[in-house]
Amino acid sequence: MNEEIINILLVEDDKDDYLLFKTYLSKLPISYTLEWEQTYDTGIERLKKKSDFHLCFVDFRLGEKNGIDFIKEVKSLNLPQAIIMLTGQGDEQLGLQAVRAGAEDFYNKTGINSETLNRAIRFTFERTKARSQEHELAIAQREKRIFSTIFEKAPAFITILRGKNHVFEMANPSYYQLIGGHRNIINKPVIEALPEVKDQAFIEMLDKVFATGIPHIENEMKVMLKRSADGALEDRYVNFVYQPIIEQNKFISGIFVHGLDVTEQVVSRIELQKSQERLKLAQKAGNIGTFEWLFDQDKVIWTPELESIYGIPQGSYDGTFDAWRKLVHPEDIDVAETTLKRAVKEQAPFTIEFRIIWPDGSVHWILSKGDILHDKNNKPKRMVGVNIDITERKALERQKDDFLGIASHELKTPVTSIKAYGQVLELIFRKKGDIKAAEQLTKMDAQVDKLSNLIGDLLDVTKIQSGRLQFHEEYFDFNELVNEILDEMQHTSEKHQLIKKLDKTKSVFGDRDRIGQVITNLISNAIKYSPHADKIVIATKVKSQDVTLSVQDFGVGIPKEKQDKVFEQFFRVSGPKQDTFPGLGLGLYISSEIIKREGGRIWVESTEGKGSTFCFSLPFKAKKRRNQTNTLASEEVKHE
Amino acid sequence: MAKKRIMVADDDPSIVDAISMMLEFEGYEPIPTVDGTIVKEMQDELPDLLLLDIWMSGEDGKDICKRLKKQESTKHIPVIMISASRDVEKSAKESGADDFIAKPFEMEVLLSKVKKYLQTK
Numbered sequence: 001m002n003e004e005i006i007n008i009l010l011v012e013d014d015k016d017d018y019l020l021f022k023t024y025l026s027k028l029p030i031s032y033t034l035e036w037e038q039t040y041d042t043g044i045e046r047l048k049k050k051s052d053f054h055l056c057f058v059d060f061r062l063g064e065k066n067g068i069d070f071i072k073e074v075k076s077l078n079l080p081q082a083i084i085m086l087t088g089q090g091d092e093q094l095g096l097q098a099v100r101a102g103a104e105d106f107y108n109k110t111g112i113n114s115e116t117l118n119r120a121i122r123f124t125f126e127r128t129k130a131r132s133q134e135h136e137l138a139i140a141q142r143e144k145r146i147f148s149t150i151f152e153k154a155p156a157f158i159t160i161l162r163g164k165n166h167v168f169e170m171a172n173p174s175y176y177q178l179i180g181g182h183r184n185i186i187n188k189p190v191i192e193a194l195p196e197v198k199d200q201a202f203i204e205m206l207d208k209v210f211a212t213g214i215p216h217i218e219n220e221m222k223v224m225l226k227r228s229a230d231g232a233l234e235d236r237y238v239n240f241v242y243q244p245i246i247e248q249n250k251f252i253s254g255i256f257v258h259g260l261d262v263t264e265q266v267v268s269r270i271e272l273q274k275s276q277e278r279l280k281l282a283q284k285a286g287n288i289g290t291f292e293w294l295f296d297q298d299k300v301i302w303t304p305e306l307e308s309i310y311g312i313p314q315g316s317y318d319g320t321f322d323a324w325r326k327l328v329h330p331e332d333i334d335v336a337e338t339t340l341k342r343a344v345k346e347q348a349p350f351t352i353e354f355r356i357i358w359p360d361g362s363v364h365w366i367l368s369k370g371d372i373l374h375d376k377n378n379k380p381k382r383m384v385g386v387n388i389d390i391t392e393r394k395a396l397e398r399q400k401d402d403f404l405g406i407a408s409h410e411l412k413t414p415v416t417s418i419k420a421y422g423q424v425l426e427l428i429f430r431k432k433g434d435i436k437a438a439e440q441l442t443k444m445d446a447q448v449d450k451l452s453n454l455i456g457d458l459l460d461v462t463k464i465q466s467g468r469l470q471f472h473e474e475y476f477d478f479n480e481l482v483n484e485i486l487d488e489m490q491h492t493s494e495k496h497q498l499i500k501k502l503d504k505t506k507s508v509f510g511d512r513d514r515i516g517q518v519i520t521n522l523i524s525n526a527i528k529y530s531p532h533a534d535k536i537v538i539a540t541k542v543k544s545q546d547v548t549l550s551v552q553d554f555g556v557g558i559p560k561e562k563q564d565k566v567f568e569q570f571f572r573v574s575g576p577k578q579d580t581f582p583g584l585g586l587g588l589y590i591s592s593e594i595i596k597r598e599g600g601r602i603w604v605e606s607t608e609g610k611g612s613t614f615c616f617s618l619p620f621k622a623k624k625r626r627n628q629t630n631t632l633a634s635e636e637v638k639h640e
Numbered sequence: 641m642a643k644k645r646i647m648v649a650d651d652d653p654s655i656v657d658a659i660s661m662m663l664e665f666e667g668y669e670p671i672p673t674v675d676g677t678i679v680k681e682m683q684d685e686l687p688d689l690l691l692l693d694i695w696m697s698g699e700d701g702k703d704i705c706k707r708l709k710k711q712e713s714t715k716h717i718p719v720i721m722i723s724a725s726r727d728v729e730k731s732a733k734e735s736g737a738d739d740f741i742a743k744p745f746e747m748e749v750l751l752s753k754v755k756k757y758l759q760t761k
Binding site: 459 | 725
């Protein structure tokens with residue numbers, strides 16, 4: 001005897017056939033239910049609604065549609081019921097089609113009898129039952145696998161606490177990672193398993209969730225845990241949810257805990273905040289303020305330090321360019337503004353010094369440095385920079401300049417009298433006929449000239465740096481100046497022959513003496529740095545816009561990596577065998593400053609060991625000069 | 641022929657001394673002074689030429705020169721300005737001096753300038 005009840009649906013448009021089927025069915029030794037649908041559509045609907053049919057018999061002939069379409073539709077809808085198609089006499093082919101479409105079997109209803117029907121039903125039923133059990137088992141196993149993977153591998157920590165004492169029922173590896181892998185927590189209440197969390201508010205939260213059934217969420221909550229066996233407390237930060245587990249009868253059986261350990265993020269954020277605070281502190285201490293000019297919004301953002309540097313109350317800067325403009329010294333604003341706008345236009349970094357006036361009227365010096373930052377499309381997006389209060393430095397520089405100015409001026413006075421005495425003495429000896437003594441005095445006079453030139457250089461550097469170098473410009477014959485200097489220098493140079501290669505030149509506009517000073521400097525350098533050569537070539541070349549002068553020597557030369565440094569202050573070339581050449585290293589710096597101020601260019605071409613060619617070019621036309629460096633103050637010193 | 645009288649005004653005595661020696665050698669009569677006020681207030685026994693330092697203590701050489709060049713009695717006296725600054729040319733022109741010399745100077749240059757202005761007088 002079989003205890004199982006087989007639920008059967010018959011889809012059959014012929015009532016007689018239904019009755020016949022019903023009769024045969026009643027004779028079978030099985031427990032069953034039978035339901036009947038007369039049309040294709042109602043049959044499908046029935047199967048969709050009621051899923052506990054085990055078997056569906058469908059007639060081939062169903063009005064306009066047929067049984068094979070029915071089978072196909074049932075299969076395409078993924079309905080679980082097994083289908084047997086009923087066919088007429090000799091419709092073997094149809095039966096095979098039905099099986100191909102997904103039917104379990106086909107049955108010839110004209111030859112219906114109890115024995116064959118019983119066989120068809122039983123076989124199909126057993127076969128599908130076995131298959132569906134397998135299927136369910138596979139699904140269950142798969143679900144279990146998925147769940148355990150989630151549980152085991154999830155970066156989130158998960159634990160289940162049972163009962164009012166919050167006893168650990170299960171916990172995943174991430175949870176152990178949080179609390180420390182050495183612990184044995186299962187079947188222990190939280191307070192026993194993690195005694196250190198007492199008074200850290202967690203137990204109270206769990207109690208509340210258990211009592212009320214309302215979930216509890218926390219973000220970046222700090223928990224101190226003994227994560228290692230040695231028992232030191234460690235700070236961790238967690239985001240978590242306490243989710244009550246509510247059974248069907250509304251009874252709360254426990255709490256599902258899941259969350260994330262966000263310690264790394266929190267710690268790095270705290271570190272960032274700390275470093276920003278340190279930067280702020282440093283800015284405060286160093287009198288540095290930062291600004292940011294957002295071009296698209298035309299807005300300027302200042303740090304609070306910047307407001308104190310500008311002597312205005314905290315929070316009073318309104319973010320406009322104009323507000324800054326008003327704080328800058330009227331004499332300096334044009335240059336400052338031009339520099340900033342040029343930086344934006346050329347998208348280049350800038351450095352500028354300018355004065356500002358505090359609301360109390362005091363004048364302060366600012367050094368501003370910044371750069372342009374671009375967006376993804378390489379469009380200039382904002383200017384970021386710093387302002388540094390350099391008032392104190394400026395005062396010291398001024399003091400240094402004044403000191404050097406006075407000191408070198410004071411040095412000139414004794415040098416002048418030494419030279420004068422020496423010359424008088426030389427004259428006396430010459431008149432007496434003591435030629436040897438007179439010659440000694442000539443040599444002394446040459447040394448005094450050297451000393452005097454060094455002092456002159458010091459004075460010039462001081463003037464360049466304080467913006468007090470004066471120029472007296474006029475039109476003059478360039479070649480005439482070159483000839484004059486060459487004659488004079490050839491006079492004092494015994495070893496080197498100065499060879500002239502001069503183009504016909506037009507007049508040049510500039511300070512004749514200062515330009516002469518540059519030519520003299522280049523030639524005396526050429527002599528100085530080619531001790532083993534015997535000639536120097538001096539050439540002028542005229543182009544449409546400018547004249548170029550070059551001084552070529554055949555001396556020690558300058559290594560490539562040092563060539564762009566020669567025009568810097570205090571640069572000196574060291575010769576072979578570590579020889580050094582005397583000098584302060586100021587001559588080329590002064591020369592380059594003079595040429596720059598005259599609107600020209602100065603450069604060097606050199607091969608180490610073969611010699612150097614120093615060149616400068618000057619425009620014929622008087623050019624409006626760039627405001628010298630960015631230092632703007634220019635008062636006369638009292639002793640000039 | 642009487643010796644030409646040249647006033648040498650500088651606030652540094654050694655310079656005044658050295659220049660005076662040079663002038664004596666050339667047969668001039670130097671009138672040395674380190675006091676700017678004397679130069680400014682000169683009335684009688686006017687020199688034939690003035691060598692004037694730009695930076696006199698107490699008195700600005702430029703002011704002295706301007707004043708002398710305005711006064712009817714002194715404006716004919718040639719003034720050669722002397723200064724340690726390379727910018728002496730500008731100061732000399734502005735204050736109406738006839739010529740200038742930068743310190744330290746070559747004796748020949750000084751003497752030739754002196755000679756030139758005494759001849760043209």
